[in-house]
Amino acid sequence: MAITKIHAIKSTLGKALAYIENPDKTDGQMLVSGYNCEPQTASIDFEMTAVLAHKTRNLKRKRFTNLAYHLIQSFSPEDAVTPEQAHELGKKLAFEYTGGKYEYVVATHIDKGHIHNHIMLNAVSFYDYKKLRTVPYRTARQIRDISDRLCMEAHLSVIDNPQTIGQLYPENAGKKKSVSNRTEIRKRLNFCLERATEYSQFLSMAKGLEITPTIRGKHMSYLLEGAGRAVRDNSLSDTDTFTYAGICARLSDNAQEQKYLRKTITGILSTATGMADFADKLKTAGIETKVKKATGQVLYRATVLDGAWVPEDALGSEFTSKGIEYALKNGKMQIAEDAEIMLLDRYQELTIQYPEVCTAAVKLSSRQILSAGKNGLVLQVHDDNGSPAKLMVNKSEVTTSPDGEITFNVGNDFSYDLVYEDGTHGTIRGTKLIQQIDEENNVLPLAVVLTEDQIKTMSLRGVTIALPSKGIERLFIPEKYVVCNAANGQCAVSLYQNHQYSYIPTSGENKRNSIQGDQLAAILGVAINPSTKNTTLSRRIAAVERRMGIENAKNLGKVLLGMTSENMYTAADYDKAILSLGKKQIDLTNKISAMQEKRKEVAAVTKSLQICKTYKSVWMQYVELPMSQKSAFYSGHRTELQAYSSAAKNLKKEGIDQSVDLDKAIGFTEQLERKIEETKEQLRETNSEEKKAQQERKKVLDIQENHTIT
Structure with a gap:
């Protein structure tokens, strides 16, 4: 199997590419491949895609933006993997992880005791010009899982005898999972990095959240109060998010984004007539907003900077929801005079506190x-x-x-x-x-009979349970897990021991909590055969059953009317309709795939046009030089000349002149993308129609077999 890791490249992309493409390490570059780019000119290909992204999305370029991501896949010496096989696995890994929407170069090194791949991924997509977003640990896990699965499919380190699985992972038996210090440190540091704009401010905020940052050599370490042991930066993220360089780059971006947001929002507030007008003008100015449901906090994002989401409190109290309302009402902005809240208290208030990993x-x-x-x-x-x-x-x-x-x-x-x-x-x-x-696996649930005081409401959709003494205000159980008997006055629910049941707590907090099925069953009390009959509950169940009967009759009427209008009277008629919808789904799926491939082709042509436009002057200068000077000029401009030559050949191959308007090519890609989205919507509607037809077919079968519809 292979070990994987990834980190961001913020500068010296050309040097990084030169290192991974070294002929001495890659069998004379026989084990080097490029996707939608030439390996020798990949740095220019990556740059031109970034230029097009900023043109197309009307973005401002940032100083410290990520240029690429360097992914390493190292194979175990125990695996009988050949260089060619390792190279193919590297290409599959890169394509699958990026979805084929990002340029990349794969280079397989064979100069050491173990074969390993170096994969350089462009940080910007050539397909839709969006950034390659990474999430600490989640990205590393996703890449590792893809790599492991590809290795197993290639029969590297595969266990052929299923009986040996029992002896395969004995060291994990009895391990208890829990939230690590790394998780809490990462959450607190992210809280600081969402708000700070200077390094001194970041250090102050980190200490306010009981974290002590320390620079040791080329690494930073973070000590959480009471943890006993510091955690190094590269163990907190699969990128350089928490390294000194990564932090400084993020703080620089924050300063630029916050300054832009404050200035723009202040200007809008001076002319806005109300909250609706304010929201419309934000959209016009290219500022997106969203609200965190769990905390009610507003987040701002400047699309022109392609920035991160900025919490309202990071901009100042005058930019919070209360501050905006005050400004709209009084015609001026005012800084709140509330007592200063301790940073740790603010962190607890504004951060979603997930329960320990269950x-x-x-x-x-x-x-x-x-x-x-x-x-x-x-x-x-x-x-x-x-x-x-x-x-x-x-x-x-x-x-x-x-x-x-x-x-x-x-x-x-x-x-x-x-x-x-x-x-x-x-x-x-x-x-x-x-x-x-x-x-x-047909795991049997726990059957729990509810008492009347545990049932808050009953409806056709299910039962809502209330256990105020246990801090549960409302907990809903869907109808499919509820069995009621009006004659005996019993209402039972089926609870799976390992399932998580979401509930609203009695504390009034604006968030949901969850409880394990076996814990909920223990609280409710497992009582399969209660000794007394509850007449009040019988009446409530009977009332729900009457409403259900009326609702079923209405649904049956709708089905019958629909059958008549569509000339469908039997299950066989529905089979034909479902088959037709299935064929339509296949046609739409194929149409989407064809348009996506066309979108990639157009994107490649657009990039070639951009390269030719950028480096044509260099090429013309080279062409016009006397033969005696060409060699020296070529040595100094090798990459640019190769990139121009390759782009010009691609355009000639497609029958496209270099004089084609670049803006028109960009407009065509946007038009094609809209058609793709429209076709996807048609596919979603067809899927819904098929599900509806399947449900109605089942009801028709019930009628034909003289079953009662429930």
Whole structure:
């Protein structure tokens, strides 16, 4: 299997590319490949894509922006991987991680005891000109999972005998998962980095949040009060976010963004007539806003700077929601005179405090496990829409019992990366994954009979439970997990032990909490056969059943009317309609794929036009020189001349003249992107129609078989 890591490149991109493409390390550059770029001129290709991004999205260029990301994939000496095979795995990893929307160069080094790939990814997409966004740990995990799965599919370190899985991960048995100090340090540092504009301010805020930063050599370390041990910068993120250079770059961006936002918002407030007018003028000025539901905090973002989201409190009290309302009402801005709030208290107030990671131990069966390797398992799962996908599970999340029982420790609040058959990616929340695996393996839920005082409301959708003494104001159980018996006055719910149930707390906090199924069952009390009959509850259940009967009758009437209007009377008629919708889905999917490929081709042509426009003067200067001076000039401008020559050949191959208006080419790509989005919307509507037809078909079958519709 392979080890992966990634870090950002902020400068000297040309030197980094020259290093990874070194002929002495890459078999004379036979093991060097470029995607949508020439390896020898990749630095210019990357730069031209960034230039087009700023033109197309009307962005201002930043001084310390990321130029590229350097990804390293190192193979174990124990794996019988050839240089050519390693190179192909590197290309697959880069393509799958970027979705084929970012330029990259893959270079396989064979000069050391282990074969390893160097992959240089452009930080800007040539397809839609968006930045490659990375998230600490999540990005590293995603890349590692893709690499591990590709290695297993290539039969590197694969366990062929399923019976040996039980002895594969014994060191993980009985491990207890918990939130680490790194997680809390990272959250607190991010809180500072969202607000600070100077290094001294960052240090002061960090200390206010009980973190002591220290520079040791070329690394920074961070000590959380009471932790006992400092954490190094490169163990907090897969990029340079928390290094000294990364922090300084972020603070510089913050200063530029906050200054721009303050100036623009102040100007808008001087002319805005109300909140609606203020919001409209923000959009016109290229300032996006959003509200954090959990805290009610407003975030601003300057699209012209392609910046990060800036919290309202970072701009000053006059830019908070209360400050904006005051300015609109009184015609002037005013700094609040409230007593200063301690920074740690503000952090606690404005940061979503997730509960400690509750790891649910979910038992796996052979139906879920596709393959196993030294680094983990590949599972067959489904996304929220029921589409099949693969999920890579790291060995640190797998435990085995002496009898070979395999358990997957799932984080309820984690997002897991999925990959579909076509190579595209999606995600699934841990809670959904737990529910899916349990139901596939026919795990029996706990049957809990509710007492009347535990039931807050009953409806056709389900039952709302209230347990004020336990801090639960409202907890909803969907109808599919509820069984009511009006005759006996009983209402029972099915609770899965590993599932997380969301509830609104009695404390009045503006956020939801969650509780594990087995804990909820213990609070409610498992009572399958209560001794007394509850007549009041019987009447409530009967009332719901009457409403359900009326609702079912209405739905049946709608179905019958729809069947008549569409000339569909049997399940076979619906089968034809569903088949037709399926064909339409395939046609739309193929149409989207074709337009996306065309979009890539147009983007490549646009970049070639930009390169020719930028370096034509250098080329003409070279052409006009006497033969005796050409060699020296070429040596000094090799990369620019090669880039121009390659771009000119590409345009000639496509039959496009260099005089084509660049703005028109950019406009065509935007038009094509709008058509792609319109077709995607048609596909979503077709999917909805198919689901509706499937549901109506089921009801028709119930009618044909004389079943009662419930």
